Amino acid sequence: MTHDDLEQLIARTAMGERSAFGDLYAGTSAKLFGICLRVLDDRAEAEEVAQEVYVKIWRHADRYRVNGLSPMTWLITIARNTAIDRLRRRREAQPGLDVAETLADPAPGPEAMAVQGGERAHLAACLGELNANRAEAVRRAYLLGETYADLAARFDVPLNTMRTWLRRSLLQLKECLTR
Template sequence: MPGAHVTRDEIENLIARAALGERAAFGDLYAHTSAKLFGICLRVLNDGAEAEEALQEAFVKIWRNADRYRANGLSPMTWLITVARNTAIDRARKRREAQPGLDAAEAMADAAPGPEAQAIASSEAARLDGCLAELDGSHAEAVRRAYLEGETYAELATHFDVPLNTMRTWLRRSLLKLKECLTR
């Protein structure tokens, strides 16, 4: 039933069944998660029509890659959110590249809380904030800018005045520390 709360195990089961090509399971997965994922796409793109297109594109990716979910170690919603967010960020980047006249302020993502921020359980948000606070300040800022604002590794390396490989190392190590913290 759309809108009803589903458990992590139920979502994992739907993803696993979708990986086997079960269209009904994929339909249920869409019904249970599309509203939240749409909110994430809308937050990134700030345009309803583009967010709908990004959502559809994200679900095509989810259908095609459902068999890869288990290998990544993420919770099912984190994986779905990551696919949707990355799809929306890719669309936003393509839009920026297609409109070179935008100044930096117009091209930046809005930092105000959006629909997805309201949908995330406050306890999980507080845990994540606590774990981010355990990181070095510049590393935490780099993680936020990369994964919440969609900045590229190259943009971050320039901003923090470090080599590109150093930025990759910062982000990789920071994500490992976050994962460790969130599993405590």
């Protein structure tokens, strides 16, 4: 599966397309399961974590940002971090481990905060290039979690028109963010 194929499948998954999610699963599940298995060294637990990974992907596909990095890297990061979180919980249940070994600071560091600030400004500028209604629909769908049906009613357009607005807006944002 190519870089572009994965990006398209993630974008379509973000719009709630089950068939795209199925194709994404079919194309990536062996790799992501392998990562979970390597981290956890327990097949049954790795299967559970792989399921959690795909639930996260389904729920957060809209958070994938086209930033020049491989979409597979994004997927692998989700799998690896979910498996590590499970491993930490397993260790916490075992007595005798130093607490400092099992805890990580959840707050982003200074570098991450600076990068996020720059990305936020870039995204805001790209949203500014969209038609005002479409930008508002994107914000409501992907930042506030409104459904397509709610958005269609709010903007007084048919449901399929709203889906088209969002799909085209995401493609336009993708193009802008890669500049």
